Amino acid sequence: MPVVFHMAVKDLRILIGDKMGFFFIFIFPLAIAIFFGSIFSGSSGGDGSIAILVVDEDQTDGSRAFIATLEQAEELAVTRLDRQAAEMRVRQGKSTAYIALMPGFGAARQRVFWGGAPRIELGVDPARKAEAGMIQGILTKYAVDVFRTMFSDRDSMLENITNARNAAQAAPDWQGRDALLALFADLERFVYAQPAGAESEDAGGFNGFKPLEIENVPVLRKRKWPTNAYGITFPQGIVWGIIGCAAGFGISLVVERQRGTLLRLRCAPLSRGHILAGKALACFMTIIAMSLVLLAMGRLVFGIRPNSIPLLALAVLCAALAFVGIMMLLSVLGRTEQAAGGIGWAVMLTMAMVGGGSLPLFIMPKWMQSVSSFSPVKWAILALEGAIWRGFTPREMAAPCLILLGVGVVAFTIGVRLFRWSEAR
Amino acid sequence: MIMHNVTQQPDIMIRLSDLRKTFATVQAVDGLNLDICRGEIFGLLGPNGAGKTTTVKLAVGLLKPDAGRVTIARGKDPRSHQVRRLIGVAPQALALYEELSAEQNLVFFARLQSLTGSALRQRVDWCLDFTGLKERKKDRVAVYSGGMKRRLNLAVALVHEPEVLFLDEPTAGVDPQSRNAIFQAIERLQESGRTIVYTTHYMEEAERLCNRVGIMDHGRLLDVGNVPELLERHGGCSLLTAQTNTGSLSARTGDPLGQLNKWQQDHALRSFTLQPPDLETVFLNLTGRSLRD
Numbered sequence: 001m002p003v004v005f006h007m008a009v010k011d012l013r014i015l016i017g018d019k020m021g022f023f024f025i026f027i028f029p030l031a032i033a034i035f036f037g038s039i040f041s042g043s044s045g046g047d048g049s050i051a052i053l054v055v056d057e058d059q060t061d062g063s064r065a066f067i068a069t070l071e072q073a074e075e076l077a078v079t080r081l082d083r084q085a086a087e088m089r090v091r092q093g094k095s096t097a098y099i100a101l102m103p104g105f106g107a108a109r110q111r112v113f114w115g116g117a118p119r120i121e122l123g124v125d126p127a128r129k130a131e132a133g134m135i136q137g138i139l140t141k142y143a144v145d146v147f148r149t150m151f152s153d154r155d156s157m158l159e160n161i162t163n164a165r166n167a168a169q170a171a172p173d174w175q176g177r178d179a180l181l182a183l184f185a186d187l188e189r190f191v192y193a194q195p196a197g198a199e200s201e202d203a204g205g206f207n208g209f210k211p212l213e214i215e216n217v218p219v220l221r222k223r224k225w226p227t228n229a230y231g232i233t234f235p236q237g238i239v240w241g242i243i244g245c246a247a248g249f250g251i252s253l254v255v256e257r258q259r260g261t262l263l264r265l266r267c268a269p270l271s272r273g274h275i276l277a278g279k280a281l282a283c284f285m286t287i288i289a290m291s292l293v294l295l296a297m298g299r300l301v302f303g304i305r306p307n308s309i310p311l312l313a314l315a316v317l318c319a320a321l322a323f324v325g326i327m328m329l330l331s332v333l334g335r336t337e338q339a340a341g342g343i344g345w346a347v348m349l350t351m352a353m354v355g356g357g358s359l360p361l362f363i364m365p366k367w368m369q370s371v372s373s374f375s376p377v378k379w380a381i382l383a384l385e386g387a388i389w390r391g392f393t394p395r396e397m398a399a400p401c402l403i404l405l406g407v408g409v410v411a412f413t414i415g416v417r418l419f420r421w422s423e424a425r
Numbered sequence: 426m427i428m429h430n431v432t433q434q435p436d437i438m439i440r441l442s443d444l445r446k447t448f449a450t451v452q453a454v455d456g457l458n459l460d461i462c463r464g465e466i467f468g469l470l471g472p473n474g475a476g477k478t479t480t481v482k483l484a485v486g487l488l489k490p491d492a493g494r495v496t497i498a499r500g501k502d503p504r505s506h507q508v509r510r511l512i513g514v515a516p517q518a519l520a521l522y523e524e525l526s527a528e529q530n531l532v533f534f535a536r537l538q539s540l541t542g543s544a545l546r547q548r549v550d551w552c553l554d555f556t557g558l559k560e561r562k563k564d565r566v567a568v569y570s571g572g573m574k575r576r577l578n579l580a581v582a583l584v585h586e587p588e589v590l591f592l593d594e595p596t597a598g599v600d601p602q603s604r605n606a607i608f609q610a611i612e613r614l615q616e617s618g619r620t621i622v623y624t625t626h627y628m629e630e631a632e633r634l635c636n637r638v639g640i641m642d643h644g645r646l647l648d649v650g651n652v653p654e655l656l657e658r659h660g661g662c663s664l665l666t667a668q669t670n671t672g673s674l675s676a677r678t679g680d681p682l683g684q685l686n687k688w689q690q691d692h693a694l695r696s697f698t699l700q701p702p703d704l705e706t707v708f709l710n711l712t713g714r715s716l717r718d
Contacts, residue, residue, distance in 0.1 A: 006536040010522065010529075017524040017565070260520035264581065266487055267514045268537040269506035421487075 007278020024244045033237025037230035049077045053086040053098035062106020075138050096131045097124045157191045230302040235384035241290040246323040247344040249283040250330035254340040280324050287320040306388045315383035318404040322376050325408035328415030351375045376407045438463040438620040444493035453479040455644035468635030469624040476644035477624035481593050513587035515578045517594045523567040527558050538585035552580040572603025590621045628704035647711045659710045660702030667697035
């Protein structure tokens with residue numbers, strides 16, 4: 001065992017001396033996690049909400065009330081700006097979109113039965129269409145809310161009928177106006193027959209009216225969202241670091257063979273198991289060290305608060321073992337340093353892209369999401385997220401962890417069996 | 426005491442018996458039989474591709490022979506851990522961790538041989554001193570000259586104080602100064618009684634360092650003996666060269682004086698040189714080609 005330890009320490013010394021290797025294993029994943037974390041924090045409120053700029057060109061009680069409603073919305077993080085500043089920020093890519101409440105917005109909301117609809121201008125960064133669609137949906141939701149208020153509040157209903165009737169009477173004569181005015185009169189009589197005041201719990205009549213009732217079911221048991229965007233990007237960063245370790249150490253075995261140091265190791269009183277175990281231990285120790293560095297940074301600097309430290313330790317352990325196995329398999333696939341490096345990174349990048357290491361799985365096509373289950377990257381991210389913010393129970397952690405362990409054992413076994421001391425026997 | 430006649434001294438350190446190894450269609454080692462005694466420096470002399478390195482790899486157990494047997498230290502398998510502790514190998518291709526310093530390389534390989542504590546420290550210091558690398562022991566090997574790397578390659582082979590040393594072309598690609606330092610180091614190792622197998626294609630090295638020399642070509646051991654024996658068996662005549670007023674004359678002859686008298690009858694001789702046969706001549710006579718072909 002001491003020999004295996006000495007082998008691992010030697011590899012760690014070499015890694016520390018290799019500035020590029022050190023960068024890609026420790027600094028690059030951290031940079032990825034911070035970079036994307038800050039981007040997502042920038043385009044959102046930091047709590048999963050979408051940041052949006054609001055321009056009030058109506059300046060009425062109605063427009064101010066609507067903006068106040070948006071400011072209360074969980075889904076949005078609202079910043080009020082004038083039009084010029086808002087357009088500038090979207091053009092520069094600093095914000096996803098702005099909305100401008102156009103003149104007449106407040107008046108239109110007070111006469112929903114007649115006249116034009118309240119107008120909102122949505123200025124969107126064309127590169128972020130998906131977020132623009134989400135913003136439209138959220139705005140529609142709060143715009144429709146006016147019907148709920150109106151139909152559930154007698155006074156509001158009467159005010160709307162009065163406004164609509166006045167507007168209809170003021171409009172040029174058109175066929176059917178008399179019928180509409182008669183309808184308003186009937187409606188007004190009906191509303192007068194309802195109890196006065198705002199909505200009540202009573203579902204009869206207009207009271208309790210809701211155009212659609214959506215019940216939110218908390219999918220995440222303990223926390224609805226990660227503490228912040230870094231809670232999503234740090235698990236991805238850790239996985240990228242693990243990928244870097246596996247690819248790097250996979251190459252190192254080929255490098256040893258090419259440089260002849262493997263030959264010298266064979267001349268020492270060591271077994272093949274000693275040498276491979278030493279390499280695996282070095283890779284494992286590096287992954288653990290890198291994960292600890294990233295998690296410590298995440299906790300101390302970026303406010304990530306894992307739900308469960310023991311489960312997080314389990315997730316890191318299983319991910320490390322899986323990729324140590326993959327490292328061993330990769331190390332036997334290439335005959336030269338260049339071939340091993342190319343194969344290693346090609347395999348790793350494919351696994352990362354398919355497994356959600358680059359793009360979130362939910363925006364991938366369905367078939368791709370199915371394929372992602374074959375990527376250990378998916379399970380590593382899921383295990384880490386499960387422990388950090390998804391609030392997984394130990395039972396829920398079992399699936400990703402067992403899959404990772406299985407991948408590690410299978411890959412390690414194949415790698416050891418395929419390992420050759422040299423190309424010529 | 427170094428014994429050249431193996432039949433009189435049975436203390437055989439290395440025995441290669443009918444060793445054969447083929448790579449694809451190339452017969453790298455072809456029926457090689459050789460005994461090397463304890464304390465002997467044995468030279469394997471041959472051109473590139475003669476099979477010297479393959480023979481060393483077979484001898485230390487890095488390659489499995491297609492046929493034949495290798496035993497070291499009274500019949501032991503070279504692949505056993507016990508024998509691995511007895512042997513040191515300086516491969517022809519430098520086998521060092523260039524990202525580490527000389528000292529870190531030596532400490533690492535010493536630990537693999539189970540050296541610890543003060544014993545390890547002493548051996549590392551001795552090796553650094555022995556190879557003249559003490560002043561640069563903290564420098565990364567990557568910044569060393571070719572000669573310094575060669576010396577470190579030798580030091581790593583020595584760090585666990587092996588009884589048997591395999592030096593595969595230890596002076597390949599080094600400057601004359603480093604080559605001389607390596608020669609002196611090997612001569613000191615010889616004085617300490619180690620058994621050394623030394624492969625080279627430089628006949629000067631074999632003549633200077635080796636007690637016995639095996640001439641190898643195309644995987645076969647053509648002859649074995651000490652240098653005088655080989656010269657006597659295969660050296661042939663000395664090369665006599667004379668300068669005349671009109672040019673030069675040369676001839677291989679066993680009677681230089683008679684040849685000079687004969688030339689003097691027809692030419693006005695100004696000077697002459699007599700070059701006795703060497704291992705180059707031996708190789709030429711054995712194979713029909715030069716060592717450097």
